[in-house]
Amino acid sequence: MNDWFAARRQRMLRLKVRREGERPFTPRLSAAAPVFEQCPRCKAAVTRAHWEKNRLVCPECGFHRPVGAYRRLSMVLDPGTFQELDPDLAAGDPLGFPGYGEKLAGLRRRTGLREAAVAAKGRIGGLPVVVAVLDSRFLMGSMGVAVGEKIARAAETAEKARLPLVIFCASGGARMQEGILSLMQMGKTAAAVTRFREKGGLYIAYLTHPTTGGVTASFAMLGDITLAEPEALIGFAGPRVIEQTIGEKLPAGFQRAEYLQEHGFVDAVVPRDEMRDTLAKLLRLHQKGGVRRDAE
């Protein structure tokens, strides 16, 4: 019986990954699609199968291509353990921003996502965990009311079930189209993960390209452990804004994952092929890693 559920969960996740396509707005693999795809950085021609096998990391230069939320979950969770939380959660249009509704509808069709964040319960290396993932293909992973609520609920689910929490961040910051209410999600999410941590829960923040603005200035920088993907852009202000302010060019490597590690804001830069093992090890090291029994 359990196997049946596990198989069903695995099918569900595989389906969602397939809907995601391989890169922004390529709906699905088709027979007509080219077999080779160029690496956006080193221009090496790599077969789709190879990209797939290599977790969308270029085998030639190590470039980490962006990963959709469901694909990310399929990479880290043990097969057959994916259970999505609040899959239908969405928010309205508080400013009545022209064209926002159509934009959301279009993105939902193209990405198969309901919003810019996906949360799920599952297992990593056999240990149960709550994982939330932001997806940069959905309005740059920007945090509106629905994304803030998903993160807060993920922390609360982890708190109630006494599970560790892992959040993969990827965001341009607050969602402009939802105005001030987006800004308020910084307070909501910061408070939610803080409450979880104060009760003894383990929160691992995994920063992926790009993590900026209001997400950096709230839950992304509040992990007990902070990991980052190689070369991910991580910062509060965007590079363009800083260049305009100080009137000079920024040094190479500025605001990249390695730079943050050097400046003391990241525990480790972890390449994608070590992501799963690193998380499994951290979960093991913290035993269960959830909220303490006496912290009710």
Next chain:
Amino acid sequence: MTQNDVIPAARRVALAREPGRPGVSGAVQALITDFFEQRGDRLCADDPAVLAGVGLFHGRPVTVLGTRKGTDLEQNLACHFGMPTPEGYRKALRAMEQAEKFSRPILTFVDTPGAYPGLEAEARGQGAAIAACLARMSTLTVPLIAVILGEGGSGGALALAMGNRVLMAENAVYSVLSPEGFASILWKDSARAQEACELMKLTAADLLELQVIDRILPEPPGGAHTDPAAFWRTVDTALRDELRRAEKLADPARHRQRRFRAMGNDWLSAGKETI
């Protein structure tokens, strides 16, 4: 209120940025006695863009925090025109810790275009510093009343404004980003800032309706800078009233967590029927 109701949002943005607009230094002069300013983040520097200190508000010790723009060009530059650096936020964090230790309520006064976007600011963790303030404010066991006096710009403003109660001057503005930045991001055209002002819901009346703020502080006709004394009298009365109420809260931390937990939730839906 009278004709103030029909002031366009763009006009309010201009009023909020008026150079003579009352700020945190004025608040300390008008409302606080025996003020002692605390400087430095105890890590590397003192950022004058954040004012922190202890003083008496109607005889009661309080911690005062605020963002400062400075009154002449030299000060303006030292304060980055009211844009704090991570050192400023870490000073604020230190003041919050002490307020809790000595059971003092916290009054914050916000007037900032946003956190300073500079190279050193990023190197020293601007995002992490703001996040630390938000996290700490969510657990503070003492009441915190925030007052948006002029510009409430982005995360740099929220970093001092997670209050049990949030008050806002009638002509102040509070938004996710400056109207110029908003127009530049969404329309790639910062010249459309005027249009952005009307769309963004950044005025006190809009924010009261969205339940982001709790109370509007009326200003003299023409704006607070035309008669600061009268404005501070209004603020004084409101703060006494708010503080009296906040001190009756059984659990100020939980109250604050609930207040922010609910932000925007009226707009949530779980079904398929949304936009």
